[in-house]
Amino acid sequence: MSSALLDVAMVATMLLVGAAALGVVLTSDPVRQAIVLAAYGLLLGVLFLLWQAPDVAMAQLAVGSVIVPLIVVLTIVTTARETRRPRDRPGSEGD
Amino acid sequence: MPRLRVALTVVGVAGVASLLLAAFLDLPDFGSVPHPYGARAVEAALDQQTANAVSSVMFDQRGMDTLGEEFILFTAAVGAMLLLRRLADETEADRLDAHHLGAGVFEAVRLVGMLMFPITLLVGAYVVVHGQVSPGGGFQGGVILASGLHVAYLAGDIPVLRRLRSLTAVDVAEAVAASGFVAVGLVAMAAGSAFLENVLPKGRLTDLLSGGTVPLLNVVTGVEVTAALVLLVGKFLEQGLLTGAAHEDSDA
Numbered sequence: 404m405s406s407a408l409l410d411v412a413m414v415a416t417m418l419l420v421g422a423a424a425l426g427v428v429l430t431s432d433p434v435r436q437a438i439v440l441a442a443y444g445l446l447l448g449v450l451f452l453l454w455q456a457p458d459v460a461m462a463q464l465a466v467g468s469v470i471v472p473l474i475v476v477l478t479i480v481t482t483a484r485e486t487r488r489p490r491d492r493p494g495s496e497g498d
Numbered sequence: 499m500p501r502l503r504v505a506l507t508v509v510g511v512a513g514v515a516s517l518l519l520a521a522f523l524d525l526p527d528f529g530s531v532p533h534p535y536g537a538r539a540v541e542a543a544l545d546q547q548t549a550n551a552v553s554s555v556m557f558d559q560r561g562m563d564t565l566g567e568e569f570i571l572f573t574a575a576v577g578a579m580l581l582l583r584r585l586a587d588e589t590e591a592d593r594l595d596a597h598h599l600g601a602g603v604f605e606a607v608r609l610v611g612m613l614m615f616p617i618t619l620l621v622g623a624y625v626v627v628h629g630q631v632s633p634g635g636g637f638q639g640g641v642i643l644a645s646g647l648h649v650a651y652l653a654g655d656i657p658v659l660r661r662l663r664s665l666t667a668v669d670v671a672e673a674v675a676a677s678g679f680v681a682v683g684l685v686a687m688a689a690g691s692a693f694l695e696n697v698l699p700k701g702r703l704t705d706l707l708s709g710g711t712v713p714l715l716n717v718v719t720g721v722e723v724t725a726a727l728v729l730l731v732g733k734f735l736e737q738g739l740l741t742g743a744a745h746e747d748s749d750a
Contacts (some may be wrong), residue, residue: 457633458552461625465641473648473731477738 409453416450423447437475444468547700548709549631556635557715561694564715565679567637568722572676575726582733603654611653618646626720630709636716640723647728651735668732672725678718682711 444467629635
């Protein structure tokens with residue numbers, strides 16, 4: 404990639420990361436926020452790659468856009484269930 | 499009292515901020531050539547026949563820091579397992595089959611998942627063992643391996659995941675790999691060098707087996723990270739999907 408083109412890509416990615424970060428903060432619904440967070444993590448990975456840090460980009464892509472959103476969504480599933488229906492005593496339900 | 503706390507916070511934040519600012523102003527210019535840190539780190543990496551300078555920094559030049567980082571993940575996994583263990587008054591759904599999740603997965607997603615599963619595992623293993631010659635290493639590869647194992651879950655293959663998380667081998671692998679890092683450091687001491695000093699033959703630059711202890715530490719870290727993340731995400735999955743799930747029938 405030519406140097407001017409790389410500069411443009413770097414600035415564009417930085418702006419996109421900034422916009423995505425704002426998007427994460429402005430998303431109020433936690434489930435949607437997890438998805439926006441994954442997109443933000445992906446953009447941040449691209450940014451690291453353009454900044455010649457492929458090692459960090461790799462870790463960022465896997466952790467920031469897969470593992471963390473997955474854990475957030477699973478936590479929401481669990482807490483939503485607990486608040487909707489208080490846990491029953493053991494053996495009180497046969498199913 | 500709250501006012502005191504706010505005042506203390508302001509003092510603390512202002513102190514840290516001014517110190518950080520002073521440090522930043524003293525940093526070498528961004529992208530300056532030659533960069534004082536970059537040049538030294540790359541030179542040391544080449545001396546140790548490690549083509550990936552980042553791996554050389556992480557596992558050779560400052561292996562002690564990486565040991566600490568590894569144990570952060572180890573502790574996080576242990577903590578999550580303690581917190582998310584099944585309590586006496588929680589029930590675990592035994593009957594977790596197509597009815598619950600598998601049926602909700604699109605055929606196309608299932609197909610892509612089945613295709614991606616082996617590919618992701620292969621990529622993860624490649625990234626772990628090539629950490630000394632190309633970008634990546636134990637941490638990155640381990641995370642890819644752990645994500646790959648959860649692709650099976652995304653594809654709707656719950657039994658695979660169940661079998662995996664009931665494997666005591668994963669617990670054992672995590673503990674053995676975490677102590678393996680320390681063991682490599684102690685071997686260096688037994689050989690008469692400092693803890694974690696790179697005492698193995700360095701090989702030839704860009705060879706798969708180059709960099710002395712770097713590939714060894716990469717593999718150990720890869721196993722540790724994979725096991726820790728499988729345990730961590732597995733515990734969250736268990737809480738989210740299995741524990742107490744017997745009461746859930748209408749949930750989509």
